[in-house]
Amino acid sequence: MRLDNMLLAEGVSGPEKGGGASAVAAATAAVGVGADNSIEHSDYRAKLTQIRQIYHTELEKYEQACNEFTTHVMNLLREQSRTRPISPKEIERMVNIIHRKFSSIQMQLKQSTCEAVMILRSRFLDARRKRRNFSKQATEILNEYFYSHLSNPYPSEEAKEELAKKCAITVSQGKGSTITVSQVSNWFGNKRIRYKKNIGKFQEEANLYAAKTAVTATQAVAAAVHNSQTNSPATPSSGFQMKDEDFQLDATEDKNNLLNNIFTGSSGSYSLPGSGDMFMSMSNLNGSYQPAQVPVPGQTQGDSIRHAIGQSLGYSDGLRGNPLYSPHGLNGNGGWHDAVTPSSVTSPIEGANSVHSDTSN
DNA sequence: AGAAATGATTAGCG
DNA sequence: CGCTAATCATTTCT
Numbered sequence: 345m346r347l348d349n350m351l352l353a354e355g356v357s358g359p360e361k362g363g364g365a366s367a368v369a370a371a372t373a374a375v376g377v378g379a380d381n382s383i384e385h386s387d388y389r390a391k392l393t394q395i396r397q398i399y400h401t402e403l404e405k406y407e408q409a410c411n412e413f414t415t416h417v418m419n420l421l422r423e424q425s426r427t428r429p430i431s432p433k434e435i436e437r438m439v440n441i442i443h444r445k446f447s448s449i450q451m452q453l454k455q456s457t458c459e460a461v462m463i464l465r466s467r468f469l470d471a472r473r474k475r476r477n478f479s480k481q482a483t484e485i486l487n488e489y490f491y492s493h494l495s496n497p498y499p500s501e502e503a504k505e506e507l508a509k510k511c512a513i514t515v516s517q518g519k520g521s522t523i524t525v526s527q528v529s530n531w532f533g534n535k536r537i538r539y540k541k542n543i544g545k546f547q548e549e550a551n552l553y554a555a556k557t558a559v560t561a562t563q564a565v566a567a568a569v570h571n572s573q574t575n576s577p578a579t580p581s582s583g584f585q586m587k588d589e590d591f592q593l594d595a596t597e598d599k600n601n602l603l604n605n606i607f608t609g610s611s612g613s614y615s616l617p618g619s620g621d622m623f624m625s626m627s628n629l630n631g632s633y634q635p636a637q638v639p640v641p642g643q644t645q646g647d648s649i650r651h652a653i654g655q656s657l658g659y660s661d662g663l664r665g666n667p668l669y670s671p672h673g674l675n676g677n678g679g680w681h682d683a684v685t686p687s688s689v690t691s692p693i694e695g696a697n698s699v700h701s702d703t704s705n
Numbered sequence: 706a707g708a709a710a711t712g713a714t715t716a717g718c719g
Numbered sequence: 720c721g722c723t724a725a726t727c728a729t730t731t732c733t
Contacts, residue, residue, distance in 0.1 A: 475712050475729050483711095498722090529721080530713060537724065538711090 347454040356396045356457060391464050399457045403450065410446040414439055478531070482511035482523055486531050490539075491553035496680065497536055504528040536680065 351357035417438055421430055478486075489507055490497050499507060504525045511523040539546050 477711065477730065527712080531711095533722070533724095534712070536722090541724095 347451065347458055350458050351399070351454060351461075356392070356399050356461060357454075392461070395457060395460050395464065399453065402453050406446055406450055406453065410443065413446075414442050417442060478511070478523065478527075485510050486528070486535070487549065487553050488557060490532065490535050491550050492557045494550070497532060498680070499528070499532060501525070504532075540680075 348357065418435070421435055421438065424430060486507060489499065489503070493499070508523050508525050508528045511528075
């Protein structure tokens with residue numbers, strides 16, 4: 345019978361109580377379709393054993409009830425046999441009827457148990473229902489990679505593995521700690537899409553991570569800042585028609601915010617090790633940088649700071665791919681080419697334009 | 706409570 | 720098979 349097989353496969357039926365461990369192991373093995381589900385197993389196991397227990401107790405109850413009922417009927421028949429003759433055949437027939445009734449009830453039990461297991465399984469396997477956000481550190485690592493490879497954010501298999509490992513290591517504090525390669529792939533898929541869809545929204549993040557990866561070489565920065573005033577390294581001028589206006593339109597506001605955030609260190613837990621030096625340099629470069637609530641004519645000041653950063657930090661891969669500072673790898677069609685098409689952008693870039701909802705002013 | 710963020714899944718494409 | 724785009728379901732933020 346199919347239900348029996350099913351239950352057996354799930355480890356619900358099969359070995360009677362006592363052999364639980366092996367049964368559960370079999371069950372988890374059966375459930376473990378993939379390979380990467382050694383997490384949260386305990387939860388599933390607990391639920392499964394619960395189901396198993398219920399199933400067995402119910403089954404036992406039914407059996408007992410069946411026996412009791414048959415003996416009861418037998419007694420009745422025996423009593424009746426005094427008043428009228430009852431053939432053994434008739435008795436057998438009765439017993440059969442009773443047994444059939446009870447077995448049908450058992451079928452129902454099995455079926456509902458099966459259903460419960462299926463539900464449990466689907467719940468368990470459908471990770472969407474058990475989504476855990478990655479830890480701060482993990483997303484940080486992933487973001488770092490993403491923004492430092494913004495021109496081509498497609499990590500190779502090895503890179504994915506490494507990232508997964510790195511995330512797992514830094515996260516090793518408790519639940520949901522292991523991040524698999526496919527999770528890394530998912531993350532990058534989501535990130536690419538979402539970044540592309542609304543670049544403006546990610547501007548702050550992009551700059552933050554760009555700066556972050558950049559500060560790992562603060563000395564170089566300091567050195568670069570001094571003689572970068574007249575250099576122009578940051579725009580390779582590769583026939584790319586990404587107009588700066590696109591960014592300026594939607595980014596001026598963000599720019600100021602993020603700059604404030606970066607340099608005041610007010611954005612959460614982010615701290616910039618060498619920010620003091622950098623800030624000083626920047627301030628000197630553009631003359632007047634007011635820390636907090638700038639009245640926001642923004643453009644000039646933001647631009648100068650932008651250039652200062654772009655020039656001083658332009659060596660890094662991260663900034664090369666950063667839309668604020670240089671043409672990024674996104675083409676108009678939505679592709680992520682770093683080989684740029686000569687001089688024909690067939691469609692205006694939607695992602696950047698669509699951001700400014702208020703065209704007035 | 707509702708919106709936003711986010712990880713996972715799915716269909717479709719090359 | 721890996722990617723994109725759309726979508727789902729859950730978590731986190733407001």
